[in-house]
Amino acid sequence: MKSRVIANLLGTVSITVRGKSVTSFINALAAERIVIWNVRAISEDRVQLNIMLGDFYRLRPILKKTSCRMHVEKRMGFPFVLKRIIRRKLFAVGIFLFFVILYIMSSLVWDIEVKGNVKLTTETVLKAAKEEGIYPFQWVFRLKEQDKLSRELTQKLPGSSWVGVSVHGTRITIQVVEATIPEQPPLLSPRHIIAKSDAVVTQIFAEQGRPVVQKNTRVKKGSILISGILGDEGNQKLVVAKGVVKGLVWHEYLIEVPTTQKYKSYTGEQKERGYLVLGNIAIQLTGYGKLSFDKYETVTNRDSLTWRNIKLPVGWMTEKVMEMQMTEDKVTDAEARAKGLEQARKDVIIKNGKDSRIVSEKILHEKKDNGKVYMKVLFEVEENISEELPLVHN
Known part of the structure; x- marks a missing residue:
């Protein structure tokens, strides 16, 4: 089938063909390279299909050859609309004006797209472009040459190494390549690494600072894991504590799963x-x-x-x-239980990070009421328990 736009511009016809040799009729169409689509068999001797208006007039000899009869179900597309419109002079004038307006619309700038800008705001780029004559409803033929626009915009936009301008019909694309400036590392103040929840430590890696806890140590929320203070009381140095500490944390979930799925x-x-x-x-x-x-x-x-x-x-x-x-589809209690547990596991990983790991799970309570399965589940999860605490030292 041709594209839908072309098919509607050239016109299409939906027809029903009946006869004992419907199959021969379809084969004859293929032999004549006549394109058809939406072919639907109504019965053994009746079929419905769509065909281009230009090919419709080639059907008579094929119908006669295969002894089939045809009935037009629907006429679609611009030629049939035009036939009805052209009967009225007012509509004919409207068509003429439509093509005039279409020409004018295709000669104007309708949309300006800015790409590649990160530090430069889109408003800044559009303002510089407007000064060079690039703005909505500007005539396309009044624009400067693209190479000249590129040079002038590059000069007007500090922080850009190159600016490209391309015209695609009624849309203009401004591609900005910003100058690469090395990023300065942020200045960090001294800090501790502390526990963000109660846990049992399973792993500790101190990149910088002094580890305070060891593996299998039970810690409470707010406990210092990696200290940012080095040395003794007489000779201390404050540093930015860095590292990762993992531990076992317990999460309790209340799960509710309906036994009827829609x-x-x-x-x-x-x-x-x-x-x-x-x-x-x-x-x-x-x-x-x-x-x-x-x-x-x-x-x-x-x-x-x-x-x-x-x-x-x-x-x-x-x-x-x-x-x-x-x-509606009813599920068993076991299927509802499995589905609820799977959703809870995914939620645990999403909330605690991809590097977290479920060590064990235990159903504390389960009941069924009003077509739903209710569960209270305790998950034991190994996750990153460290967070930063700024260090204030007098």
């Missing part, structure tokens, strides 16, 4: 709506009528028309409205 599914019934898009305006051309179902979900797909490398502010938008239904 899922969303689609029935297969659907309806399509077609819109002609002009900028931010969508005009519905196909798919009128009420829906035959109550619960549904809508998926939107938009195809913009392009000319060479220019993306025009006109195109075709399709809305696919699909009927949906909610289904």
Whole structure:
């Protein structure tokens, strides 16, 4: 099938073909290289399909050859809309104005995108660009040459090593390459490493500072793990304590899991709506009528028309409205228990870091009430228990 935009511009026809030689008819279409899509068998001797308007007029000899008959179900696309519109002179004038407006819209700058800037703000780049004539609703042909714009913007933006300007139809992209400035390491004040929770120490690695605890030591929240004070009382030195201390921490979870799970599914019934898009305006051309179902979900797909490398502010938008239904699935108590424990394990890892590890778990209490499984679970987790404490020394 051709692209949806081209198909709607050239026109398509939905037809039903009936006869004893429907299969021969389909094979004949393939032999003649006639493109078809949305082929759906209604019965053994009846099939529905879509075909381009230009190929529709080539069907007569094939139908006669295979002894099949055809019925047009639906006509879609711009030629059929144009046929209805052209009957009125007012609409004909409107079409002329539409193409005039389309030409004007495609000759203006509609969007300016700034990429690559981190330290330079987007507002600063756009302000410098405006001084060089780059701003929304500016005529594209009035812009300076891209090399000249690049040089002048580079001079206007301190902290940039290069600025590139590229024009893509109605959009202008300004690519900023900032000058690399070596980052200065932050100045850190002396500090201790302390425990952020009650735990039993399992690992201790002191990169800088004096370890105060050992493996298998029970510590309380706020206890010093790595001291930032070196030496004795007569000769002390304050340093920035660095290191990692891991320990066993106990987390208690209250888990609640329903034994009835709800899922969303689609029935297969659907309806399509077609819109002609002009900028931010969508005009519905196909798919009128009420829906035959109550619960549904809508998926939107938009195809913009392009000319060479220019993306025009006109195109075709399709809305696919699909009927949906909610289904319920009952699970056993064991399945609910397993699902609740798995969710709790993931939550433990997320909250305590990827380097944490669940050592053991114990279900303290479990009951079932009102279609739900309730559990109280105790997790023993090995995690990083260290945090920083600024050191104040008189």
